[in-house]
Amino acid sequence: MIRDITIGQYYPADSILHRLDPRLKLNGTLLFLITIFLFDTFYGYIAVTVFLVSIIKMSKVPLKYIMRGLKAIIVILLFTVIFNMFLTQGDVLIRLGFLKITKQGLYSTVFMGIRLIYLILGSSLMTFTTTPNQLTDGLEKLLSPLSRIKVPVHEIAMMMSIALRFIPILLEETDKIMKAQMARGADFETGGVIKRAKSLVPLLVPLFVSAFRRANDLAMAMEARCYHGGEGRTKMKPLHYSTRDYAAYGILILYLASVIVISIFEHRLPTVL
Amino acid sequence: MQIVFENVNYVYSSGTNFEKHALKDINFKIDKGEFIGIIGHTGSGKSTLIQHMNGLIKATSGKVYFNGEDIYDKNYDMRILRSKVGLVFQYPEHQLFETTVYKDVSFGPKNLGLDKSEVDRRTCEALKMVGIGEELYDASPFELSGGQKRRVAIAGILAMEPEVLILDEPTAGLDPRGRDEILDQVAKLHREKNITVILVTHSMEDAAKYVDRIFVMNDGRLVMDEAKVKIFSRYKELEAIHLAAPQVTYVMNALRERGLPVNTEVTTVEEAKKEILKVFKKS
Numbered sequence: 339m340i341r342d343i344t345i346g347q348y349y350p351a352d353s354i355l356h357r358l359d360p361r362l363k364l365n366g367t368l369l370f371l372i373t374i375f376l377f378d379t380f381y382g383y384i385a386v387t388v389f390l391v392s393i394i395k396m397s398k399v400p401l402k403y404i405m406r407g408l409k410a411i412i413v414i415l416l417f418t419v420i421f422n423m424f425l426t427q428g429d430v431l432i433r434l435g436f437l438k439i440t441k442q443g444l445y446s447t448v449f450m451g452i453r454l455i456y457l458i459l460g461s462s463l464m465t466f467t468t469t470p471n472q473l474t475d476g477l478e479k480l481l482s483p484l485s486r487i488k489v490p491v492h493e494i495a496m497m498m499s500i501a502l503r504f505i506p507i508l509l510e511e512t513d514k515i516m517k518a519q520m521a522r523g524a525d526f527e528t529g530g531v532i533k534r535a536k537s538l539v540p541l542l543v544p545l546f547v548s549a550f551r552r553a554n555d556l557a558m559a560m561e562a563r564c565y566h567g568g569e570g571r572t573k574m575k576p577l578h579y580s581t582r583d584y585a586a587y588g589i590l591i592l593y594l595a596s597v598i599v600i601s602i603f604e605h606r607l608p609t610v611l
Numbered sequence: 612m613q614i615v616f617e618n619v620n621y622v623y624s625s626g627t628n629f630e631k632h633a634l635k636d637i638n639f640k641i642d643k644g645e646f647i648g649i650i651g652h653t654g655s656g657k658s659t660l661i662q663h664m665n666g667l668i669k670a671t672s673g674k675v676y677f678n679g680e681d682i683y684d685k686n687y688d689m690r691i692l693r694s695k696v697g698l699v700f701q702y703p704e705h706q707l708f709e710t711t712v713y714k715d716v717s718f719g720p721k722n723l724g725l726d727k728s729e730v731d732r733r734t735c736e737a738l739k740m741v742g743i744g745e746e747l748y749d750a751s752p753f754e755l756s757g758g759q760k761r762r763v764a765i766a767g768i769l770a771m772e773p774e775v776l777i778l779d780e781p782t783a784g785l786d787p788r789g790r791d792e793i794l795d796q797v798a799k800l801h802r803e804k805n806i807t808v809i810l811v812t813h814s815m816e817d818a819a820k821y822v823d824r825i826f827v828m829n830d831g832r833l834v835m836d837e838a839k840v841k842i843f844s845r846y847k848e849l850e851a852i853h854l855a856a857p858q859v860t861y862v863m864n865a866l867r868e869r870g871l872p873v874n875t876e877v878t879t880v881e882e883a884k885k886e887i888l889k890v891f892k893k894s
Contacts (some may be wrong), residue, residue: 523693544706
């Protein structure tokens with residue numbers, strides 16, 4: 339049940355996308371997010387869709403697996419759709435009692451829905467194709483200019499990678515403790531709110547104890563290996579852009595240019611909606 | 612027949628890259644009062660197998676019967692099954708959560724809905740069985756030593772008075788003395804209360820000393836299911852799947868090869884000693 343949450347997970351496969359530099363993927367994701375929120379024209383979205391579909395194809399991550407990530411946002415999605423649909427002022431199309439659907443409302447519903455879905459798909463595609471370690475390496479490198487103004491970039495990146503590293507471990511631990519307590523007759527599923535909250539005690543106490551134990555062990559192990567923060571620390575695998583990455587940057591720029599061009603000349607194209 | 616597995620298969624995360632066929636076509640029958648050892652390499656499916664026995668994991672296909680009833684039947688009450696099949700996980704001390712030892716052990720019987728005096732009786736009895744004295748009843752379980760924590764956690768399962776006791780490597784990480792104490796206690800329970808015991812272990816010596824019948828798991832399959840002596844005489848096959856027979860088996864086989872007519876079917880050091888002395892006296 340906990341395993342069903344796919345958002346933010348890494349999906350091992352052998353694709354071009356997996357081999358690209360994490361900095362490029364971070365920048366690319368940011369660019370993609372900007373394009374879906376900045377441009378809201380019909381033809382612009384065709385370009386965005388073509389781009390998204392082709393990188394999904396390239397990633398070799400099964401579509402079904404990516405789509406599972408949408409489950410996590412279904413509530414937000416429904417809220418957005420309902421509010422946009424009924425609460426936007428404008429030309430009334432349909433009236434249902436005190437509720438009315440306007441033309442503008444319909445537009446913004448469709449666009450907001452698409453935006454949210456693309457947002458999740460685009461960003462989860464990055465985490466599917468990038469290991470947590472690569473991701474933090476990339477972030478550390480991209481943010482490294484900030485260390486000049488005393489932002490502890492290395493420490494933040496280290497904390498992030500530890501947190502990410504421990505998510506699967508703690509999930510597994512939760513699963514194990516839950517089973518162990520169920521074997522002792524614990525019931526996590528039935529009862530009212532208070533009973534359920536109480537039933538979490540046998541799960542949460544051991545989980546916290548084990549998290550602290552692990553944190554202790556990890557700190558000890560890091561100190562034993564002379565870890566003392568980022569200063570003067572070198573990397574085993576420093577990030578280097580390769581030809582492949584420059585080519586990918588080229589594609590990104592082309593993509594951005596085409597979206598901009600399309601939205602400028604939109605009014606000269608035949609109208610669809 | 613107390614526990615029956617029929618063509619049980621289990622697949623993890625089916626339909627993704629992580630898919631793993633953890634159990635393949637498992638069939639066996641276990642009678643009441645047996646003492647069974649499960650051995651196998653890390654990742655061979657031992658832990659997955661035992662979690663099927665009390666319904667914590669549902670088989671992808673196949674049937675599991677407990678006391679003749681199909682546990683996957685819609686009307687079957689899993690909670691009753693779990694109270695009858697006690698499962699002690701690996702490192703069970705990681706599940707302790709209460710403020711005192713006594714309260715922690717009574718968690719199981721309380722969940723069974725028993726009245727206060729019965730809960731009290733079972734808790735005290737279970738703690739006594741594992742050798743935890745009354746002076747520790749009000750101590751915090753987190754203040755105990757590693758071996759004591761382990762025993763308290765095992766008492767937590769015993770207090771439910773299961774008909775079947777499953778232990779997943781109960782001695783991992785304990786010193787030799789703590790190890791013998793726990794296993795001797797389990798063996799005593801088995802003798803005195805005639806409960807079925809299933810012991811998952813990595814130690815062939817432990818398997819040799821305590822169990823009667825051994826399941827050998829390899830790559831999700833139950834590859835051998837025979838009496839202890841028979842299993843160890845097939846030590847060449849065990850080696851092929853990266854397991855080994857107890858050291859005594861090797862000694863006896865080596866002696867036999869050198870012309871000493873000893874019985875190679877002994878499994879513990881004690882038996883081996885007797886056997887060798889017997890042969891020497893004869894000659």
